[in-house]
Amino acid sequence: MPELPEVETTRRGLEPHLLGRRVRQVVLRRNTLRWPIAEQIERLLPGQTLHAVRRRSKYLLLDTDAGSALWHLGMSGSLRVLPQQTPLRAHDHVDFALDDGQVLRYNDPRRFGCLLWQAPGTTHQLLAGLGPEPLSQDFDGDYLYQRSRGRSVPVKSFLMNAAIVVGVGNIYAAEALFEAGISPQREAGKISLARYLRLADAVKRILANAIERGGTTLRDFISPDGLPGYFEQELLVYGRGGEPCKVCGSRLKETRIAQRSSVWCPRCQL
DNA sequence: CTCTTAACCTGGACGC
């Protein structure tokens, strides 16, 4: 489910329900997701008030005076705020019971997510080496151009590397490269500044648009689902291998780059 | 450093 727009939509949906709420109780139905759940979640969180709901990359941070819960949704995780007595479903792994009778509930079939702890005033190791946010001013074509010099990886892998820029997953990487007219397997280090300027603009435009749409689909925080409805309709290449390009009509090609399926138009993307 | 590959895990789609 979650690429950056989905995580940001989750953050915006959670914020009004969580801000100022006290965590009454933590229920862990298993000890481990991708990694063991941080012991501080159970030891320090009960009794704490949630002061902020932040996002960095695809991580969510729930801030308290004692520290921050650091949550990643992996491939299949979702967070929802529900009435306390809501029956459990399969893969409901964690509850934060709140002081207003609601519960923040984490569901994750594949358990690729993680729930860790960041002490006050520190930066968790997982966040330490991350690149800039794609929607920030730190991220632009000049930056991509500079960072890509001397690199031989396919540009799609380069763009999906969180040390370069965070939040660009398999779907948006494919879409952005299409919009920028760049073939996904082209060597990152051999792409011109002019083309990186187009690519950075495409990334920003697509992510901003998806966040805007995600807001409408998931605002109420009740819809379970994977892909938000807006998605499939607007995708130009992702998931469309073999189908005609919506711009030129050519048959879209599909290959694997770094073990991820990659679709592109052989005529529009060079 | 840079790059590639395997690994974590469940469920759904598809072919036989």
Next chain:
DNA sequence: TGCGTCCAGGTTAAGA
């Protein structure tokens, strides 16, 4: 129906 195979929105760790 049932079973085997492949694929899925992410990311780290290990090895070359």
